[in-house]
Amino acid sequence: MKQGKDSRGAASSTARGLLPRQPLVAVSADVIELYRYLWHATPLQYLEAAVAGAGVFPLVVPSLGDRLDFDQLFAAVDGLIVTGSGSGVHPSLYGGDASEANGPYDPARDSTTLPLIRKAIDEGIPLLAICRGLQELNVALGGTLATEIQDRPRMLDHREPPSDNRDERFAIRQNLTIKSDSSLSRMVGARHIKVNSLHRQAIDRLAEGLEVEAVAKDGTIEAVSVRSACTFAVGVQWHPEYWVKSDEPSARIFRGFGDAVRARAAKRPSITPYTE
Template sequence: MSAEKPGRPLVGVVCDRYFIGEHDQHGAKHSYVRALMFNANVSPVLIPASREIEAAEPYLDGVSGLLFPGGASNVEAHRYGGETGRDILADPDRDHVALNLMRAAAARGMPMLAICRGFQEMNVAFGGTLHADIQASGLSQDHLEDLAEDLPTRYRYRHDVELTPAGMLSTLAHAQCVRVNSLHRQGVDMLAPRLVVEARAPDGLIEAYRLNGHDFALGVQWHPEVMTQHDPLSRSIFEAFGASCRRYRQAARPATDHHEG
């Protein structure tokens, strides 16, 4: 991937890997692409999910931020020392790419936005653990997805979250409590040491955090990408992410310009 040129910052979107019939596919939902283009004001590029990718650096050299989207699969239990053998859809290729990219991007101070599965990846990447099944762990069923529902119903607001006073999200929301549309089976068990809680659900489950010491490295358990047209906080999350990507690119540009010259 070549270095960015003047214009909108490039933001990498980590793909899922899955089969449609006999065809092996890499893909990301358009809702994430649309929110990046129209709310973050950046240009998304897709990063494939493959265990054959050995190094994160060529991808990071070409972008000014990363989006880790939601997905149907879950982080493999062995990645965080959990029990194996559960009948839960996994995507080991995405785990490999996402966790390596996330750690390498953090070392550079690169902006990151992690949503749903990406939120869970962020905790695992920095040493945290997960509940493989929040319902089996005795937490609320309000977080679970009903595949029999149509998409607008499925992505409706599910429950409130309490925002950390003076945190990033409470500042963006100008509120201490907001409603969110969480849909997930996994959830945070032990929080990674480098993460700072930004929001909790009524049952105590952590629903948002940020990576301490970074300009913008935010994980949210819910789905702001489908709410940007009418939800101010969802829109503000993507706007703040885009602004951070522009700051990152501006800070890196003198070295890039010198190299190209």
């Protein structure tokens, strides 16, 4: 028999004929070695931001490449977050040269995230790509990357400050100019913001399917959007997840992503509750 009221006297979801659903969002994973095991993992800060900033249920997807059924995954999730990482996209994927200097690499992650990104765009799944994720987005759509950009003439040093203090490494310190009347400017409500910066690679040739949303003072592309997307599909080179609870532009990015995820989830058929 159906339940009527919960312990607080409110009508239960079963009594309303629906089960509440916190939208699932797929989150990319790195492959790392720890305790003599290989782990598929993602930093806590992304998962915290997904829950606290976007209001979604993060689901870490192992980097198993084509052994995963992406159709089955996207039948269950309503969003995709592609995280940052200390590794770089392997240069063989965009016509570059691999070297110890611009490593380390994570080919298992590449084999998973690139097809995930393309499928998310094709399926109209909301997409938020952060740092390495932005670079993967560009490569997935046919663009190229520049490595060790701090060594190039007239370029800023976008790497994290040397410190044992995580807050200092993720400090908001870099000025950005956001393109007027862009999805990002409407989202954050400003043309100029400050962000953190922890990268040494950047977009070189922009993929044809992307629009530049923001640039740094030296011209480095710091944010993009997918031109043909029917929903939220944004990549940022900085780390809004780190300050999502205290920095308003960071919070607005995650809220915008979460709103798009919920809008997609709302279009799913209602879940029929279990009855005895």
